[in-house]
Amino acid sequence: MSSTPAAPGTTALAPAIVARLKRTEDGLLPAIAQQYDTGEVLMLGWMDDEALHRTLTTGRCTYWSRSRREYWVKGDTSGHVQQVKSVALDCDGDTLLVRVDQTGAACHTGDRTCFDADVLPLA
């Protein structure tokens, strides 16, 4: 349990990666989770250096919860785990794309993705 994201350079994340990350003022990067075979965009979470390190080394997607202020392994309570297939950093170094194999629903509402329920009207 932690109350703040890890400061850059204080985790076991490889220094070559640490140097490329451009974080928010809170020390976080948005991480897009995508189903690796269907291409579905499942959800967006946030990672600090430690969450990214755990995601790269454990095979399970780990996020930083901004509301609960703690690390959160997707599926630990719901069983709806995300097995990591690949992780890519974008051209600016400020966004992650995590391709995963999602068990069951990605959304806490029970929907497959967090984007299923609220399509906005185009004018």
Add this chain to the structure above:
Amino acid sequence: MSSTPAAPGTTALAPAIVARLKRTEDGLLPAIAQQYDTGEVLMLGWMDDEALHRTLTTGRCTYWSRSRREYWVKGDTSGHVQQVKSVALDCDGDTLLVRVDQTGAACHTGDRTCFDADVLPLA
């Protein structure tokens, strides 16, 4: 040209949408752009209320540039436009998924997506 994102409630964005958005302290939401037919995740940009309003009403993806501090219609300088197919708000109201038809490269490097070049090693 503007130097700060629009304050909530000061734009023509529909009040029913305004009330559902949960913005960063800067007044922004991350917006994931996805190619509507192939499922490719192209890039992540940022939208304030006004950029979302323009995206919903003009058919062209409009972002807020955090570095240039101005609105930015994707493709206006490069020709690599994003025609909007649908816009969805996630379950928490804090992330947008914009399905688009991307002309040419989405990335300023010339890559098709901003996530093509830097795949991180899994341990």
